[in-house]
Amino acid sequence: xxxxxxxxxxxxxxxxxxxxxxxxxxIAAIGTxxxxxxxxxxxxxxxxxxxxxxxxxxxxxxxxxxxMPWYENTAGPTLLNKISYERRMRREWEIDAARQSAxxxxxxxxxxxxxxxxxxxxxxxxxxxxxxxVLAAREDWKDLVDIQVAAFPQSGLMSRPGTLELMRxxxxxxxxxxxxxxxxxxxxxxxxxxxAVFGLAEAFGRPVDIHLHEPEEMGALxxxxxxxxxxxxxxxxxxxxxxxxxxxxxxxxxxxxxLDELSELDIAVITTGPSGWTAPSVRQLRQAGIRVGAGNDxxxxxxxxxxxxxxxxxxxxxxxxxxxxxDEEVAAAFDICTYGGAEIMRCADYGVTVGSAADLFVVEAxxxxxxxxxxxxxxxxxxxxxxxxxDGECVRRAP
Amino acid sequence: xxxxxxxxxxxxxxxxxxxxxxxxxxIAAIGTxxxxxxxxxxxxxxxxxxxxxxxxxxxxxxxxxxxMPWYENTAGPTLLNKISYERRMRREWEIDAARQSAxxxxxxxxxxxxxxxxxxxxxxxxxxxxxxxVLAAREDWKDLVDIQVAAFPQSGLMSRPGTLELMRxxxxxxxxxxxxxxxxxxxxxxxxxxxAVFGLAEAFGRPVDIHLHEPEEMGALxxxxxxxxxxxxxxxxxxxxxxxxxxxxxxxxxxxxxLDELSELDIAVITTGPSGWTAPSVRQLRQAGIRVGAGNDxxxxxxxxxxxxxxxxxxxxxxxxxxxxxDEEVAAAFDICTYGGAEIMRCADYGVTVGSAADLFVVEAxxxxxxxxxxxxxxxxxxxxxxxxxDGECVRRAP
Numbered sequence: 001x002x003x004x005x006x007x008x009x010x011x012x013x014x015x016x017x018x019x020x021x022x023x024x025x026x027i028a029a030i031g032t033x034x035x036x037x038x039x040x041x042x043x044x045x046x047x048x049x050x051x052x053x054x055x056x057x058x059x060x061x062x063x064x065x066x067x068m069p070w071y072e073n074t075a076g077p078t079l080l081n082k083i084s085y086e087r088r089m090r091r092e093w094e095i096d097a098a099r100q101s102a103x104x105x106x107x108x109x110x111x112x113x114x115x116x117x118x119x120x121x122x123x124x125x126x127x128x129x130x131x132x133x134v135l136a137a138r139e140d141w142k143d144l145v146d147i148q149v150a151a152f153p154q155s156g157l158m159s160r161p162g163t164l165e166l167m168r169x170x171x172x173x174x175x176x177x178x179x180x181x182x183x184x185x186x187x188x189x190x191x192x193x194x195x196a197v198f199g200l201a202e203a204f205g206r207p208v209d210i211h212l213h214e215p216e217e218m219g220a221l222x223x224x225x226x227x228x229x230x231x232x233x234x235x236x237x238x239x240x241x242x243x244x245x246x247x248x249x250x251x252x253x254x255x256x257x258x259l260d261e262l263s264e265l266d267i268a269v270i271t272t273g274p275s276g277w278t279a280p281s282v283r284q285l286r287q288a289g290i291r292v293g294a295g296n297d298x299x300x301x302x303x304x305x306x307x308x309x310x311x312x313x314x315x316x317x318x319x320x321x322x323x324x325x326x327d328e329e330v331a332a333a334f335d336i337c338t339y340g341g342a343e344i345m346r347c348a349d350y351g352v353t354v355g356s357a358a359d360l361f362v363v364e365a366x367x368x369x370x371x372x373x374x375x376x377x378x379x380x381x382x383x384x385x386x387x388x389x390x391d392g393e394c395v396r397r398a399p
Numbered sequence: 400x401x402x403x404x405x406x407x408x409x410x411x412x413x414x415x416x417x418x419x420x421x422x423x424x425x426i427a428a429i430g431t432x433x434x435x436x437x438x439x440x441x442x443x444x445x446x447x448x449x450x451x452x453x454x455x456x457x458x459x460x461x462x463x464x465x466x467m468p469w470y471e472n473t474a475g476p477t478l479l480n481k482i483s484y485e486r487r488m489r490r491e492w493e494i495d496a497a498r499q500s501a502x503x504x505x506x507x508x509x510x511x512x513x514x515x516x517x518x519x520x521x522x523x524x525x526x527x528x529x530x531x532x533v534l535a536a537r538e539d540w541k542d543l544v545d546i547q548v549a550a551f552p553q554s555g556l557m558s559r560p561g562t563l564e565l566m567r568x569x570x571x572x573x574x575x576x577x578x579x580x581x582x583x584x585x586x587x588x589x590x591x592x593x594x595a596v597f598g599l600a601e602a603f604g605r606p607v608d609i610h611l612h613e614p615e616e617m618g619a620l621x622x623x624x625x626x627x628x629x630x631x632x633x634x635x636x637x638x639x640x641x642x643x644x645x646x647x648x649x650x651x652x653x654x655x656x657x658l659d660e661l662s663e664l665d666i667a668v669i670t671t672g673p674s675g676w677t678a679p680s681v682r683q684l685r686q687a688g689i690r691v692g693a694g695n696d697x698x699x700x701x702x703x704x705x706x707x708x709x710x711x712x713x714x715x716x717x718x719x720x721x722x723x724x725x726d727e728e729v730a731a732a733f734d735i736c737t738y739g740g741a742e743i744m745r746c747a748d749y750g751v752t753v754g755s756a757a758d759l760f761v762v763e764a765x766x767x768x769x770x771x772x773x774x775x776x777x778x779x780x781x782x783x784x785x786x787x788x789x790d791g792e793c794v795r796r797a798p
Contacts, residue, residue, distance in 0.1 A: 070765040072726045082724075275674040275719040304724045305772035306715055316705055320674040325481075325703045327471045366469040373704035 004385035005358070006036040007043045010050035013352040014368050017047055022358040025384030030354055043387075045362060048379060049371060051334075052352050053114025053359035054311035055341030058209075058242050058270045058295025061101035061118040061137065061147075062130040065300050066309075067398070068093070068100075073305060079186065079213065083155055086302040087125050093302075097133025098140075102398035104299055104309055105141050110394040111310040112361030112378040114145060117295065117345055119152035119179050119209070122170050124162040131170050144388045144396065146359075148345055150177035150209050151200075157181075158192040167196075171204040177240075180210035183222050190222055198229045207238040209270070212246065215278065219246025220254050223261075230265045237266040240344055242295070244269050247285070248278030259288040268344045271336075272297045273318030282322050282336060293341035294318055311337045312375040319372060327369035334368045358385035403784035404757070405435040406442045409449035412751040413767050416446055421757040424783030429753055442786075444761060447778060448770060450733075451751050452513025452758035453710035454740030457608075457641050457669045457694025460500035460517040460536065460546075461529040464699050465708075466797070467492070467499075472704060478585065478612065482554055485701040486524050492701075496532025501797035503698055503708055504540050509793040510709040511760030511777040513544060516694065516744055518551035518578050518608070521569050523561040530569050543787045543795065545758075547744055549608050550599075551578035557591040566595075570603040576639075579609035582621050589621055597628045606637040608669070611645065614677065618645025619653050622660075629664045636665040639743055641694075643668050646684070647677030658687040667743045670735075671696045672717030681721050681735060692740035693717055710736045711774040718771060726768035733767045757784035 005022040012020050012030050019034035020027060036042065063086070065071060071093060075085035089095070097120070108116060120134045131151065138147040151170035157163050157180070171178065178200045183193035201208045214222050223246065230239050241262075247269065249255050262269065268291035269280055285292045294314050299307040315333040318324070324333050342350035349357045362380040365371040381389035388395055404421040411419050411429050418433035419426060435441070462485070464470060470492060474484035488494070496519070507515060519533045530550065537546040550569035556562050556579070570577065577599045582592035600607045613621050622645065629638050640661075646668065648654050661668065667690035668679055684691045693713050698706040714732040717723070723732050741749035748756045761779040764770040780788035787794055 070769050073724055073729075073768070074726070075724065077722070077724075273674070275672070275716065276722040300772065305726075305729060305768055306719060317674065320705060323476070323675040325472055325474065325476075327473070327704075330472075330704060369472070369704055370469050373699065 004040070005043065005382065006034065006040050007045060007050060010045040010048050010362060012050045014049050014051065020050060022382070022385035025358055026349065027352070027354050027356050027358050043380060048362050048364045049368070050352065050360055050362050051368070051371070052338045052342070052350060053361055053381070054112045054337055055115040055293065055345065055347070056108060056113050056295050056309070056311050057117045057293035057341030057344050058272065058297055059104070059116060059118050059309070060120070060298050060301065061104050061116070062097035062120050062134050063095070063298050063301040064100050064104045065093070065095065065302070066100065066103045066107060068095070073302065075302065082303050087123060087155060089302045090126055097130040098136045099399050101134050101137035102140065105137060105145055106394045106396065106398040107309045109145055109381060110378065110389045110392055111312070112381050112389070113309070113311050114359035114361070114381070114383055115342060115345055115347055116145060117148045117150065117177070117341070119150045119211070121154040122151050122163065122166050123153070123155040124160050124166065125155070128166060128169060128173070131173060131175070135174060143386070144383050146347065148176040149174070150179040151175040152179035153181055156187045157196055158189040159187050164196050167200055171200055171206065176206060177209045178204070178206050180208065182212060182214050183225070184218055185214045190225055194225050194229055198233055198235070201235065202233055207240065208235070209240040209242055211242045212244050215245050216249050216254060219244070220258055223258055226267070227261050227265060230267065239265070240268040240270055242270045244271070244280050245278050247280035255284070259284060259290065262290050263288045266291070268293065270295055270344065271318065273314065273321035275317070275321060279321055282318060282332070286332065291340060291343050292336050293344040294337045295341070310375065312372055315372045316375065327367065330369040330372050334372050358382050403439070404442065404781065404786070405433065405439050406444060406449060409444040409447050409761060411449045413448050413450065419449060421781070421784035424757055425748065426751065426753050426755050426757050442779060447761050447763045448767070449751065449759055449761050450767070450770070451737045451741070451749060452760055452780070453511045453736055454514040454692065454744065454746070455507060455512050455694050455708070455710050456516045456692035456740030456743050457671065457696055458503070458515060458517050458708070459519070459697050459700065460503050460515070461496035461519050461533050462494070462697050462700040463499050463503045464492070464494065464701070465499065465502045465506060467494070472701065474701065481702050486522060486554060488701045489525055496529040497535045498798050500533050500536035501539065504536060504544055505793045505795065505797040506708045508544055508780060509777065509788045509791055510711070511780050511788070512708070512710050513758035513780070513782055514741060514744055514746055515544060516547045516549065516576070516740070518549045518610070520553040521550050521562065521565045522552070522554040523559050523565065524554070527565060527568060527572065530572060530574070534573060542785070543782050545746065547575040548573070549576035549578040550574040552580055555580070555586045556595055557588040558586050563595050566599060570599055570605065575605060576608045577603070577605050579607065581611060581613050582624070583617055584613045589624055593624050593628055597632055597634070600634065601632055606639065607634070608639040608641055610641045611643050614644050615648050615653060618643070619657055622657055625666070626660050626664060629666065638664070639667040639669055641669045643670070643679050644677050646679035654683070658683060658689065661689050662687045665690070667692065669694055669743065670717065672713065672720035674716070674720060678720055681717060681731070685731065690739060690742050691735050692743040693736045694740070709774065711771055714771045715774065726766065729768040729771050733771050757781050
């Protein structure tokens with residue numbers, strides 16, 4: 001009987017120094033002075049942390065300009081400006097979804113991300129080309145990273161006739177999630193939008209993830225329409241709200257009842273820890289028992305130049321946004337960027353315990369708070385026990 | 400006649416490729432195919448940007464834990480919790496101000512910072528030891544970096560008898576600025592606090608920089624007390640407000656009149672682009688003609704683990720906080736982290752023009768927006784034409 005890998009002398013989960021043996025892609029044992037069959041590859045550490053792979057639970061692989069020549073951003077300030085600017089630039093700048101997805105995947109792997117949930121634009125101008133590219137990249141990299149795909153009507157669903165049919169095709173092509181976007185503020189037809197999104201979810205038996213930037217009362221009302229549908233369709237535990245800016249309202253009478261209902265319906269929230277927008281308090285969400293994950297959102301795209309796909313950066317951004325200063329609080333930000341996202345993505349066997357999939361990364365740090373604060377180079381990244389990155393470099397190159 | 404340095408083939412200020420000749424610490428010429436006297440050191444670039452040195456106009460050199468063993472942060476959540484926690488830990492953890500200042504200076508230099516304005520704690524528990532340490536470090540590093548020091552009553556001025564006398568001693572020891580802090584919210588005596596601060600400013604002929612975290616109406620009222628004193632003492636152009644959270648109020652009727660008066664009295668604002676607090680809009684400030692600079696504030700200290708003293712990171716944080724997305728907007732964030740701070744510090748001859756002091760840094764990027772988004776390693780940093788860092792490493796090591 002062979003084994004895949006023996007990692008000696010690391011600190012699994014940030015605990016005491018232990019050896020960690022991987023067999024058949026899973027953690028087979030954690031202990032001291034573990035033996036491995038002859039021929040097992042061995043990685044010897046000096047007390048580095050061996051942590052669960054980072055989970056980027058909200059990004060847009062098809063949008064990144066990573067590796068392309070620098071483009072001047074001249075988009076207008078509103079969401080609608082940015083959406084139409086991107087739709088146009090996608091063709092003018094030849095943003096090839098397969099190539100760009102591969103580039104961001106390589107970057108993510110190099111930084112310890114082992115699971116990605118990506119939203120891919122479905123619209124009547126670019127059709128399903130983006131999805132085809134993302135699905136091709138997913139297939140191509142499937143041994144190195146787990147990717148879930150949401151069909152995402154970025155340009156509107158009801159407001160752009162023909163989009164719903166494309167969304168249906170997208171789901172049939174293998175999307176894991178039905179995406180939605182600002183049913184009122186962007187699509188201008190909340191009832192129509194949500195009926196369509198939840199209709200697809202029912203038809204394909206898939207969960208829902210809705211981008212909700214709508215602020216204050218508007219967002220609160222849209223959430224109440226979502227709650228209605230979750231109840232009516234029995235979709236408890238199968239809906240996620242991304243961004244959820246309205247939960248960042250300063251007004252407790254708006255936020256309190258929403259948190260109660262999110263908790264009751266087991267609706268998850270994904271945040272980027274945004275700096276320039278109201279944002280849900282991750283402390284409040286977790287206290288209310290709401291599942292919370294995090295994502296990088298767009299990485300150096302037509303929306304903004306910032307971002308480099310590092311989920312440890314993201315943990316820092318969440319920490320700064322939520323004033324997480326004590327070590328235990330910083331560790332909570334890390335938890336959101338790992339276990340939180342994995343729970344939302346329903347990743348089977350995620351973690352650093354015997355029996356878990358060996359999706360791990362290694363950093364030199366005294367503990368998790370230091371790993372987030374310093375964000376050191378990832379010494380080693382494994383996917384099901386196979387080494388996919390070393391010293392900040394992915395073992396495979398994107399085109 | 401000798402010259403200090405010839406930088407060939409860079410892009411001064413982000414413009415076209417030019418040579419740049421330094422003589423007697425100043426930029427003597429910018430042109431094509433410049434000649435230099437035999438023996439002049441030559442640095443040959445390949446079109447990299449040659450930019451004005453970064454200006455960290457608000458930091459706390461005496462507070463950083465950089466290079467010390469990791470300490471668990473267990474401080475409580477309020478400002479007062481953090482202030483008393485720090486005062487205690489400063490001794491328990493032996494945070495030596497001279498050593499720690501040198502460490503942050505080295506780090507700053509490696510990242511292209513050529514000017515620093517640091518606030519040093521003056522309190523009845525630690526006395527003037529912090530100031531002595533910072534002044535020693537300043538003297539020690541004076542050939543490599545320009546440092547201005549503010550005497551800062553972090554623990555309160557009126558509320559801690561004996562502090563005012565220490566502040567007076569601190570000014571006599573060579574502080575450049577009189578610092579202040581939340582006259583009402585921390586010191587609980589706004590009239591007493593401001594009379595004391597402005598009294599010191601008058602007595603020593605020094606400008607004032609007040610940390611103002613007070614929100615909304617409280618901050619607005621404190622600002623109005625400051626305006627009174629600026630008028631009465633004729634201190635137009637000699638006062639700076641750091642943080643100024645009240646200017647980030649959502650309520651236009653609070654912010655508008657404050658901006659008008661700040662502009663009229665030529666009072667500057669320094670921001671960190673904070674993520675977890677209301678913050679002034681740099682767009683509004685600049686439109687109102689108010690001088691705006693930026694600083695890193697504390698770098699990995701007892702307040703929070705985050706931060707690494709990089710002012711290009713700071714430009715990114717300001718960009719994210721203020722939703723600066725277009726290239727020209729990102730360049731404005733850079734301007735705040737360079738020219739803005741230099742103007743507040745009244746740095747003589749700052750810039751990348753003939754006659755300016757040769758305080759420069761070099762990065763590989765297509766333009767300023769890319770430099771901020773990517774924050775590449777600083778290839779070269781010069782202080783008055785002397786090379787003080789190369790490839791992200793300072794030429795000198797701190798203890």
